[in-house]
Structures are given as structure tokens and as C-alpha cells.
Amino acid sequence: MSKVYDVAIIGAGPAGLSSGLYAARSKMDVIILEKAGTGGQIATTDEVANYPGAQAEATGPSLVARMVEQCKEFGAEIAQKEVQSVNFENEMKELSLADGTVLKAKTVIIATGAHPRKLGVPGEEKLTGKGISYCATCDADFFTDMEVYCIGGGDTAVEEAIYLTKFASKVTVVHRRDELRAAKSIQDKAFANDKIDFIWNAVVKEVNGDGIVEQLVLENKNTGEEQVIDAPEDFGTFGIFVFIGYIPNTELFTDKLVLENGYIPTDADMKTNIPGVFAAGDVRVKSLRQVVTATADGAIAAVQAEHYISNKF
Amino acid sequence: MLLLDKNTFEEEVLNAEGYVLVDYYSDSCEPCKALMPDVEALAEKYEGQVKFCKLNTTKARRLAISQRVMGLPAILLYKDGEKVDECTKDDATKENIQSMVEKVL
Numbered sequence: 001m002s003k004v005y006d007v008a009i010i011g012a013g014p015a016g017l018s019s020g021l022y023a024a025r026s027k028m029d030v031i032i033l034e035k036a037g038t039g040g041q042i043a044t045t046d047e048v049a050n051y052p053g054a055q056a057e058a059t060g061p062s063l064v065a066r067m068v069e070q071c072k073e074f075g076a077e078i079a080q081k082e083v084q085s086v087n088f089e090n091e092m093k094e095l096s097l098a099d100g101t102v103l104k105a106k107t108v109i110i111a112t113g114a115h116p117r118k119l120g121v122p123g124e125e126k127l128t129g130k131g132i133s134y135c136a137t138c139d140a141d142f143f144t145d146m147e148v149y150c151i152g153g154g155d156t157a158v159e160e161a162i163y164l165t166k167f168a169s170k171v172t173v174v175h176r177r178d179e180l181r182a183a184k185s186i187q188d189k190a191f192a193n194d195k196i197d198f199i200w201n202a203v204v205k206e207v208n209g210d211g212i213v214e215q216l217v218l219e220n221k222n223t224g225e226e227q228v229i230d231a232p233e234d235f236g237t238f239g240i241f242v243f244i245g246y247i248p249n250t251e252l253f254t255d256k257l258v259l260e261n262g263y264i265p266t267d268a269d270m271k272t273n274i275p276g277v278f279a280a281g282d283v284r285v286k287s288l289r290q291v292v293t294a295t296a297d298g299a300i301a302a303v304q305a306e307h308y309i310s311n312k313f
Numbered sequence: 314m315l316l317l318d319k320n321t322f323e324e325e326v327l328n329a330e331g332y333v334l335v336d337y338y339s340d341s342c343e344p345c346k347a348l349m350p351d352v353e354a355l356a357e358k359y360e361g362q363v364k365f366c367k368l369n370t371t372k373a374r375r376l377a378i379s380q381r382v383m384g385l386p387a388i389l390l391y392k393d394g395e396k397v398d399e400c401t402k403d404d405a406t407k408e409n410i411q412s413m414v415e416k417v418l
Contacts, residue, residue, distance in 0.1 A: 037347025044343050061343055129384030129401035138342040142374060142383045211381050237383070 005029050007305050008095055008105035010083050011249075013040020014291045015281025016111035017067040018298030019305075023109075024076035026306050031103070032071070033095070035082035039064030040113045041282070042291055044135045046163050051291045060137075063291070088256050088274045091312075106313055107305040110253065110264060110272070110279040111298060114246035114289070119151065123207035131213025132240045136160040139239070140167045147232065148239040149174055149216055151204055157243035158182035158190050164241065165195040172197045174204070176221060202227065204240075212237045248283050260285050270301035276308055314356045315366040319373040325366060327394040332417060334410075336367040337377055337387040344405075345386040351407035352388065355414065363390075363414055390414065 007023045009016045012034035023030045037043060045060035054063060071078065082098040088108070095103045116134040118124060124132060133139040140163065148168040150161040153175035159182070164171045173180075173190070178200045180187050190196050201221045208215040214237060218227040231237045248262045257264060257272050263286075264279040266272055272279050280297035282289045317325055317335065326333050336352045338345035349367075356365035370377040370385065380389065380396070386405040390398045390413055397417065400409045 037343055039343065046341075129387055130381060131383050133384050134402075135342075135344070135384075138339070138344060138385045139383065141339065141341070141371060142378060144374065212383065237378075239383070 002102075002104060003029075004092065005031050005103065005105040006309055007031075007107050007109060007302065008033065008093070008103060009109045009111055010095070010252075011040065011111035011113055011281070011283075012038040012068075012078055013111060013113045013281060013294065014042055014064075014067065015113070015283075015294035015298040015301075016040075016109070017064070017071050018295035019109045019111060019280055019302040020071045020076035020078070020298075021067070021074055022299045022302035023305060024071065024074035026302070028302075028306060028309070030076040031105075032076055032078045033081050033083055033097070033103075034078065035080070035098075038068050038078065041115075044137050046137050047159070048291065083252060086252055086256055088277055091276070093276060106309050107276045107278065109270075109298070109301045109305060110257075110277065110283060111281045111294075111301075112249040112252070112283050114248045114282045116242065117245045117247050119204050119207075119242055119244065121204050121206050123209070127207050127209055127213050130211060131209065131237055132207060132242065134242050136163050136241055139241075140164055143168050143239040145169050146235050146238055147172070148241060149229070150241045150243065151175075152243035152245070153177060153180040153182065154243065154245065155182045155186055158186045160241060160243055161196055162186075162189055162193060164239075165193055168195070168239065170195055170197065172199055174199045174202050174218060176203050177201065199227075207240060209237070213240060216240060246282065246289075250283060268300075269304045270297055271304060276305075276312070278305055314353055315364065317366045317368040319376045322368065322373070322376055325364075326391055329364065329391070330393055332363040332414075333391045334363050334365050334414065335389050335391065336365070337370050337380075337382050337385060337389065338367060339369060339371045339385055341371070342385040348386050348405060348407075352410065355407065355411060359414055359418075362418055388413075390417065392417065 006028035009032040020032045042060040085096045087094040202218040205217045205219045216229040265285045270278040278301040280301040281294035387401040
């Protein structure tokens with residue numbers, strides 16, 4: 001008979017790693033399944049300024065590395081495996097993996113998080129990685145001394161715009177409204193930065209270029225007027241960084257769980273509508289998506305999973 | 314895998330005969346670090362058929378841009394010094410890289 005895990009966690013971002021830590025610490029048999037690298041979205045974040053205990057030098061990767069180490073110390077298994085489908089219909093939950101194996105677990109914690117939303121405009125797909133980016137830490141240094149446009153007005157967009165000023169000669173924030181949505185403290189930093197400029201009430205209409213970004217076309221939301229921005233001659237290109245929100249990673253769970261606008265609704269104990277299946281982190285319906293709320297969710301989900309197992313099995 | 318730099322790139326890639334695969338990565342690119350073991354596994358699998366190389370773009374920015382690489386991870390496949398295919402960003406997965414290689418062999 002194949003091994004049955006007490007807890008299978010899908011996703012190794014802060015929520016998944018925190019559940020793994022709590023579950024392993026209470027001596028449950030735990031596996032964390034991650035299709036890409038550990039850390040989720042925070043792994044590509046340069047500065048983590050608002051996680052309690054994280055100091056000024058704390059970066060996403062360093063924080064994640066410590067979480068992973070802690071998790072393993074308590075005995076959680078972290079596997080780089082992709083889950084392709086799930087079966088939550090029976091008491092024993094089944095996860096089918098990309099390598100063809102089927103993993104069985106008494107409980108499942110969904111911590112799959114979210115991924116950046118795309119612009120959905122002509123030229124975007126073709127020019128991704130050719131000047132259009134969704135990851136500042138990955139790609140910022142390509143744009144050293146170049147101009148960069150940062151699309152979006154939330155916390156991420158404005159924080160990343162500030163980060164990009166370390167590399168770019170000038171950063172222009174393009175936002176669809178006439179004021180930023182980012183936290184006041186972040187806004188103040190951006191307004192005080194000489195390298196940051198703003199274009200208000202504008203959305204991206206298309207991006208053009210032959211193999212590399214050469215032109216950005218914006219549309220003013222109020223007047224409908226078009227603004228065409230061509231690459232300056234010196235470099236022949238510029239950067240476009242897109243931070244316009246997130247889409248939950250819940251494709252696996254369509255028709256398997258109740259979803260709300262793609263997100264998973266839970267109660268305060270992280271329970272989904274299926275007994276034994278919990279959700280934690282950005283994938284949940286919630287008002288604040290931060291590392292601190294993700295790790296809190298993870299801890300609650302792990303403790304609830306333990307309760308569920310001791311009552312049921 | 315052969316570690317390239319801006320001095321060896323031309324000889325090992327652009328002037329090379331046959332298939333050469335280049336994994337463009339950088340020190341601050343976490344997705345690149347996560348992908349690297351997969352590329353190394355493929356390098357072993359296709360040894361003798363495709364020359365697998367890696368280039369740290371932090372130290373070779375202009376070179377990367379000259380190859381139209383401005384986003385990481387980027388895995389480019391060359392034949393006789395000409396780029397024939399690539400997998401970048403979300404498409405840069407082990408499966409996609411493998412099928413890119415299989416397609417030409």
C-alpha cells in the first residue's frame with residue numbers, strides 16, 4: 001500500500017511553508033509540493049520591510065531561505081513536483097502529480113497563491129522578456145541607465161518603481177486613476193524621488209517593437225487621446241514593468257471547490273467547503289494579502305488539519 | 314554545463330557548429346536559480362547532441378541585450394551560431410525546454 005500523508009500542502013510560498021512548519025512540528029507526516037522554486041511571489045521581492053522581525057536588509061529570498069530551513073528542520077518534506085489534478089470526493093484525498101504518481105493524504109492545504117495579472121494588449125505576449133517584465137528583481141539590471149515605465153498604482157507598482165530607480169535613469173509610473181492606491185508611506189517615498197515621474201488617467205493600449213520594445217502607446221481614460229512614446233535613440237529600447245494586480249492560482253480547483261471570483265472562500269479556521277481541505281495565503285478571499293497574513297493563515301490551517309485528523313481518523 | 318562569459322560567448326556560441334543551448338541567468342533572478350537544476354539534468358541527457366552553456370547576464374548585460382534577451386529566465390537554442398528557438402519567463406519550464414530540444418534533434 002502506498003504511503004498516506006497526514007497533510008499534503010500545495011505551494012511552497014510563505015503560507016505553505018508556515019503550514020509545513022506547524023504541521024511537522026506537531027509530528028504529522030507532511031509533504032509540501034511546489035512546481036517551481038520555493039518562496040512563491042515573495043522570492044522575487046527585493047525588500048521585505050513590513051514583516052515583523054524582518055530588518056532593513058531582509059530580502060524576499062533570505063526570508064524564504066530561512067523558512068525553508070526551519071521547515072526541513074522539523075521534518076517537513078519539500079518536493080519539486082507539480083500537481084495536475086485533485087480528487088477531493090473521498091475521505092482520502094488524492095493528488096495526481098505530473099510525474100504520473102498519485103499521492104494520498106488525509107488533509108490538503110491549498111497554498112497556491114496568485115500570479116501577476118497581464119495587460120492583455122497587443123504586443124504583450126511577443127515582447128515579454130524583450131522589454132516587458134513582471135519581475136523587477138529578475139530584470140531590473142538590464143535597464144541600467146535606460147528609461148522605464150511602471151504600470152500600476154498599488155503598493156507593488158509604486159514599491160517596484162522605487163526599486164527600479166536604483167537602475168534606470170528615469171521611472172515613469174503610469175496609472176489609470178488620478179491618484180495612487182498605494183499606502184501613504186510608500187507614496188511619500190515615490191513623490192520625494194527625483195527619478196520618478198507620473199502619467200495619470202492612462203492605460204496601455206499596445207506595445208510595439210521588432211524583437212524588442214520600441215514603442216508604448218497609452219490612452220487617456222478621460223479624453224480618449226492617444227500618447228505614443230518612442231524609445232530614445234541612444235539605447236533604442238526601454239523597459240515596461242507591469243504591476244496591475246494578481247490572479248489566484250485556482251485552475252486546479254474549478255468544479256472541485258466553491259470559488260468566489262477565482263479565490264477560495266474559507267471560514268476563520270481556513271476551512272473550505274470540503275471537510276479536510278483547507279486554504280491559506282493569497283489564494284483565499286481576504287482583505288490583506290501580505291507575508292504576515294499568509295504565514296498566519298498557514299499556521300491556523302495546519303492546526304485545524306491536525307484537529308480534523310484526530311477527530312476523524 | 315559550460316560557463317560562458319562575454320569573452321568566450323562569441324567563440325562558443327556564435328562561431329560554434331551544431332546545436333548550442335544557452336541558459337541566461339543572473340545573481341538576483343530567483344526563478345532562474347529554481348530552473349537551473351532542471352537545465353543541468355537536460356544537459357546530461359543530451360550530452361553529445363547539444364552543447365549546454367550558461368551565461369550570467371549580471372556581468373554581460375550588453376551581450377545579453379545584443380541577443381535580444383531582456384528578461385529572465387531565458388533559454389535560447391542556437392544552430393551554427395544562429396538563434397533558432399527560445400523559452401522565456403513562464404514558458405521556461407523543463408518540459409518546454411525539452412520539447413524545444415527534441416523538436417530539432
